[in-house]
Amino acid sequence: MITPIDKSSNNIAFIYKRFYARVLAKELGSYVNVVYSPTYISCSEKEDEIVNKYKRKLKKSFKLHNEDESNVLPKMHWIPKMHKNPIKFRFIVVAVKCSRKPLAKSITSISSLITLTLKLAIISFARL
Numbered sequence: 001m002i003t004p005i006d007k008s009s010n011n012i013a014f015i016y017k018r019f020y021a022r023v024l025a026k027e028l029g030s031y032v033n034v035v036y037s038p039t040y041i042s043c044s045e046k047e048d049e050i051v052n053k054y055k056r057k058l059k060k061s062f063k064l065h066n067e068d069e070s071n072v073l074p075k076m077h078w079i080p081k082m083h084k085n086p087i088k089f090r091f092i093v094v095a096v097k098c099s100r101k102p103l104a105k106s107i108t109s110i111s112s113l114i115t116l117t118l119k120l121a122i123i124s125f126a127r128l
Helices: 017-027 047-062 101-127
Strands: 001-004 008-014 077-083 090-094
Touching: 001 077, 017 077, 017 090, 047 101
Parallel strands: none
Antiparallel strands: 001 008, 077 090
């Protein structure tokens, strides 16, 4: 596999596929002899069932609608941190067209409003 290197914009790494899959499996807790982590849980539901459950919950609990029909779950990959000794891994979750996009957009809007309010409060306080 070819992957970019963390904190090194123009460099790439060649990684053996089996090693790449093993690192990802260890992070998810689905590799043999790995200590269980409550971060990720195994699920037997199909992707479309999970997406539809999230959509119903977003609509019922938050009155949010999935307008652009984002119908996938987030995907996960990793890139090597070559600047660390020993080498470590940066795990990245990609949520393009994710079913939780309406919630993420709302949280981003709220965070932006809070940030703007705090900046204005700091400026007002500095003028006193």
